[in-house]
Amino acid sequence: MSDEQNHNVSRRQFLTYTLTGVGGFMAAGIILPMARFAIDPVLQAESEGDMKAVTDVSELTDTPQRFDFSYEQEDAWNTSEVTETAFIYQSGEEIVALSNTCTHLGCKVSWGSSSDHPNQFYCPCHGGRYEKDGTNIEGTPPTEPLHKYQVEVREGTVYVGKAEPQV
Amino acid sequence: MLQRVYDWVDERLDITPMWRDIADHEVPEHVNPAHHFSAFVYCFGGLTFFITVIQILSGMFLTMYYVPDIVNAHESVKYLQGDVAFGTIVRGMHHWGASLVIVMIFLHTLRVFFTGAYKKPRELNWVVGVLIFFVMLGLGFTGYLLPWDMKAYFATVVGLQIAESVPLVGTLTKTLLAGDPEIIGAQTLTRFFAIHVFFLPGALLGLMAAHFIMIRKQGISGPL
Numbered sequence: 255m256s257d258e259q260n261h262n263v264s265r266r267q268f269l270t271y272t273l274t275g276v277g278g279f280m281a282a283g284i285i286l287p288m289a290r291f292a293i294d295p296v297l298q299a300e301s302e303g304d305m306k307a308v309t310d311v312s313e314l315t316d317t318p319q320r321f322d323f324s325y326e327q328e329d330a331w332n333t334s335e336v337t338e339t340a341f342i343y344q345s346g347e348e349i350v351a352l353s354n355t356c357t358h359l360g361c362k363v364s365w366g367s368s369s370d371h372p373n374q375f376y377c378p379c380h381g382g383r384y385e386k387d388g389t390n391i392e393g394t395p396p397t398e399p400l401h402k403y404q405v406e407v408r409e410g411t412v413y414v415g416k417a418e419p420q421v
Numbered sequence: 422m423l424q425r426v427y428d429w430v431d432e433r434l435d436i437t438p439m440w441r442d443i444a445d446h447e448v449p450e451h452v453n454p455a456h457h458f459s460a461f462v463y464c465f466g467g468l469t470f471f472i473t474v475i476q477i478l479s480g481m482f483l484t485m486y487y488v489p490d491i492v493n494a495h496e497s498v499k500y501l502q503g504d505v506a507f508g509t510i511v512r513g514m515h516h517w518g519a520s521l522v523i524v525m526i527f528l529h530t531l532r533v534f535f536t537g538a539y540k541k542p543r544e545l546n547w548v549v550g551v552l553i554f555f556v557m558l559g560l561g562f563t564g565y566l567l568p569w570d571m572k573a574y575f576a577t578v579v580g581l582q583i584a585e586s587v588p589l590v591g592t593l594t595k596t597l598l599a600g601d602p603e604i605i606g607a608q609t610l611t612r613f614f615a616i617h618v619f620f621l622p623g624a625l626l627g628l629m630a631a632h633f634i635m636i637r638k639q640g641i642s643g644p645l
Contacts, residue, residue, distance in 0.1 A: 284475060287507040287514070288482045294505045330486070330504075331496035 305406050305413035308340065311349070312410070318343040318352065318365040318375075318386065323414070340403055340414055341365055341375070343386070351403035352388045353417040358395040375400065388420060451644035462536075463641075465529035470629070472522045476560075479515040480618065487567070489614030491607050494569035519561055526554055538642035546635040553628045556621050563617040569610060577613075578605055 263271075308323045318341040327336045339362070342351040352375075356363050361379035368376035368383070374391065375384035383391045388400035404415035431437055450456045452463045486501035486508075488494060502508045530550065533539055539547035566577045585595040592602070600608025 284478065284514075287510040288478060291482055291501075291505055291507040291511045292485055294507075297506070331493065331500040 305404070305415050308342065308351075308412050308414050310410055311344075311407055311412055314342060314344045314349065314412070316344055318350075320354070320364065338417075340417075342405075342412065342414075345387070349405050349407065349412060350387065351405050351412070351414050353401040353403065355401065355417075356382050356396060357390065357398045357400060358382045363400070449641055449644075452641055462528075462532045465525050465532055469522060469525040469529055472518050472525055473625070473629070475514060476518045476522060477622065479511050479518065482511055483515055484618065489567065489611050491569065491610055494567065494610060498568045498570075515564075519564060523557060523561060526557055530554065536642065536645060540642075543635070543639055543642065546632060546639070549628055549632050549635065553625065553632060556625045556628060560617060560621050560625070563613040563621065566610065566613045567617065574605065577609065581605065 304325070306323050306325045308321050313319070320339060321342055322337055322339050324335050324337045327334055339354045340351045341354055341364075342349065344350075354362050354364065356377040356379065358377065358380060361377050361382075363375045363377045363382070363384065365375055366372045367378070368374070368381075371383055373386065375386075375388070377383070377396070380395045382396040383394045384396065384400050385391065388402060390396040390399055399420040401417040402420050403417045406413045406415070452460055454460045454464070483501065486497055486505060488497045498512075500508075502512050533547065533550070562577075562580055566573045581595050581599055584598060585591045587594060596602045598609075598612065599605055600612045
């Protein structure tokens, strides 16, 4: 392979290289825009879940109370109003906002709705129960605590963000 | 590396004869633009196929965002074109390709006509080619409605009136296409969508297969 003539590119090789190159360039020009178009949802910047105003701080007590709040959700060309529910109470200085979605199978829990357990969250579907701070009670179906909202207080108003798992 | 992958597969499945049978054929001199530049007229059939492939690909990607529904159709087109990356390009490919494919198929038809390539024994392939031309026109007609804007709507109003003007079966044809004897609306849009993305492409693929099998069987017609 060290012969001088082998440094020459044969006509066949030259054609192979140029045709593959040009063909590859054209194919890429067709495929790349479509691929980028298809994967757009993955590359969309994740929206910083806006904080939504829920209630006044003065409304809160040390017992969890139910608060419904609505916000606009943008889904491509469809904008809709979504309503969520949080149980919010004051624990000393801290404000705790818990999601009302049971971590077992997604039913809606409420505070003190079981007369046997007035100081717990209770889920009517399978009898799942949680402590006031959201911790699931051993021996009931849920396997993790109620999800907790990010909370922010601005000028006496309570704002919540996304509900996140406690563990 | 690629060569070794190929060899590995070839050793087991003997794929070389398969692709050689499809792709490895000498181009006759009178069809090769390298010999006579005027032979470029023989490229229009291949160009039609090339653009058809682009149409199928870009159309597949467009349906990722498009919905055939009178409330959302226009909004979804606006979204995919305005907010999705490269949306303008992908929709543009489908839009311009649609016109270009008609131009190419027409030039191909002219070439076949003026070189007399439709004569015995290739009459059947001419018939299939004309059917492909009609399917293409159908694809253009049904696709035109899908953006669901004013131009789309009124073009379809006119198109359906033309269908209605056919003696005897006109009204029937119109109702069959529009899904309603009077209204051009919800049912028209879903029907046109179904025809555009399932029925006609299916027919097109079948007809193209027949077209290519026949040209392979009979070979390209001789020089003038």
